Amino acid sequence: MDTEAIIKAEYKKLxxxxxxxxxxxxxxLDHLAWAIWSGFSTNPIALIFHIIxxxxxxxxxxxxxxxxxxxxxxxxxxxxxFLFAVISHFPYVFCSFSYIDAWSFLPFAHGSPFNQTGVxxxxxxxxxxxxVYDSKLKMPIKILLTFLILAISFPADWSCIAPLVIxxxxxxxxxxxxxxxxxxxxxxxxxxxxxxxxxxxxxVLQLAVCLAxxxxxxxxxxxxxxxxxxxxxxxxxxxxxxxxLTVIGLLLYFGVFPFF
Numbered sequence: 320m321d322t323e324a325i326i327k328a329e330y331k332k333l334x335x336x337x338x339x340x341x342x343x344x345x346x347x348l349d350h351l352a353w354a355i356w357s358g359f360s361t362n363p364i365a366l367i368f369h370i371i372x373x374x375x376x377x378x379x380x381x382x383x384x385x386x387x388x389x390x391x392x393x394x395x396x397x398x399x400x401f402l403f404a405v406i407s408h409f410p411y412v413f414c415s416f417s418y419i420d421a422w423s424f425l426p427f428a429h430g431s432p433f434n435q436t437g438v439x440x441x442x443x444x445x446x447x448x449x450x451v452y453d454s455k456l457k458m459p460i461k462i463l464l465t466f467l468i469l470a471i472s473f474p475a476d477w478s479c480i481a482p483l484v485i486x487x488x489x490x491x492x493x494x495x496x497x498x499x500x501x502x503x504x505x506x507x508x509x510x511x512x513x514x515x516x517x518x519x520x521x522x523v524l525q526l527a528v529c530l531a532x533x534x535x536x537x538x539x540x541x542x543x544x545x546x547x548x549x550x551x552x553x554x555x556x557x558x559x560x561x562x563x564l565t566v567i568g569l570l571l572y573f574g575v576f577p578f579f
Contacts, residue, residue, distance in 0.1 A: 403560065
């Protein structure tokens with residue numbers, strides 16, 4: 320029996336709007352920690368904020384996969400995701416590197432192949448990856464396209480792991496235990512790369528995504544009770560990402576951070 324099946328319906332109190340709000344609060348704390356304590360800080364508060372921040376990616380990946388299933392217009396959904404991915408690139412670079420010259424926004428302008436653009440770039444390609452596997456293309460073509468998509472999404476925050484998690488969630492829709500096993504498998508790969516290529520503590524810290532599993536178990540399958548609020552929040556979730564990066568970037572640029 321799937322793990323989700325043993326959770327009684329009365330305990331499933333969280334709709335998708337609540338879960339997404341949890342995700343953006345966690346994301347904000349994570350990004351504030353990067354701004355206040357630059358680099359791979361071992362400050363206890365910074366580590367706590369980063370651990371909380373691990374809630375964001377699995378929650379958002381889960382609802383992107385759900386969004387693919389429920390959307391009435393896939394082209395608009397994918398187009399909207401790519402539009403905000405491009406828009407978000409500029410505040411992401413500004414927030415991450417505090418640069419404002421035109422050259423700093425070019426791909427790979429900062430030397431490292433990691434974290435060159437925002438996570439929405441990986442999310443958008445995750446939708447494309449689902450579309451590939453939801454097509455009638457032959458498997459060799461699907462595999463080839465998979466590697467191409469992973470390569471082009473690699474420079475994003477959460478790298479090519481985000482598209483793989485999104486695809487795994489969609490392929491195993493309705494089988495929560497398999498979805499979460501897939502999540503932890505891909506994040507383990509990410510953590511190992513992070514451990515050896517970037518920082519050992521932060522490599523292990525990536526595994527804190529497991530904290531999102533009990534939260535997702537409380538999802539009741541509903542979006543929200545009020546249609547107008549649902550429509551409003553849909554745009555809030557898109558706009559908030561570039562907006563909060565812009566605010567944090569400005570605070571950094573004008574020397575408000577770091578103050579610890």
